[in-house]
Amino acid sequence: MLSNTGMSKEQIHDIAITVETEFLADQSAPAQDHYVFSYTITIENRGNIAVKLLRRHWIITDANNKIQEVEGEGVVGLQPHITPGHEFSYSSGAILATPVGCMEGSYKMVTDDGDEIIVPIPLFRLSSNITMH
DSSP states (O other): OOTSSSSSHHHHHHEEEEEEEEEEEGOOBBTTTTTEEEEEEEEEEEEEEOEEEEEEEEEEEETTOOOEEEEEBBBBBBBOOOOOTTTTEEEEEEESSSEEEEEEEEEEETTTHHHHHEEEEEEEEEEOOOOOO
């Protein structure tokens, strides 16, 4: 579908997601199967219209294939409004029972013109570099 600017909606709603992860050894207790990870996500609005992040949905999977689903409003207590050419970064964390796992999910956003969009968060790995026995 083309808008009156000649761009597709995908171009107008061009949202880039980047993720950095870190294993927090000082907060983890491997002997108790307690592995703590932090992640920092940057949401960059490369499109032509501002968006507001309304909700998040996470699927967190550990090495035993135990899945946790997390849904809620906003991120870290905020519903950021991200204008074209700008980005929003935040940090949060996850606790796993195994030294490796992965996360993926999506953000539900609304554009300033009222369109609701789902932005996928690509799969990323959580790894402590500790071997399982």
